[in-house]
Amino acid sequence: MFAQPFIENAVEHGLRHRGSGGLLKVDYSFHGDCCIRICIEDNGVGREVSKQIEHKQNHQSLAMKITNERLLTxxxxxxxQFSLKLIDLKDAEGNCAGLRVEMDIPVRKNGSF
Structure with missing residues (x-):
């Protein structure tokens, strides 16, 4: 529910433009004793390069809008409080090297949301 829009975006906007050698990692883990962290990471071309390729400088991400609405609800x-972070990844030379999305989803002591 939360991860799906970002997984689609990683494939469509990051990995597709990369060509070969694409990697997509999706990880669910406990973060402390109070939340589940969802981490989605790709080694695609990055948000800025993707915008240039697709000529969408003022593009508003539908994935961000949908996920922000879900998190607010x-x-x-x-x-x-739920949290969402987008981290632009860089290689050793400072070039765009993908994107990491981190979402923290609180859980109650009994393990429920």
Whole structure:
């Protein structure tokens, strides 16, 4: 529900433009004792290069909009803060080397959301 839009974006906008050698990692792990961290990482061309290729300088990501709405809805319903971070990855020379998305989803002591 939360990861799917970012997985689609990684394939469509990052890895597709890379050509060969693409890598997509999706990881779910406990982060401390209070939340589940979802981490989606690709080695695609990166957001800036993708915008240049697709000529969409003012593009508003639908994945971001949908996920922010979902996180806001869940935050209100469960009275807990959810977090979302997008981290542009760089190689040793400082070139775009992909994107990492991190989402922290709180869990209650009994393991539920």
């Amino acid at each position: 869940f935050s209100k319903a469960f009275k807990q």
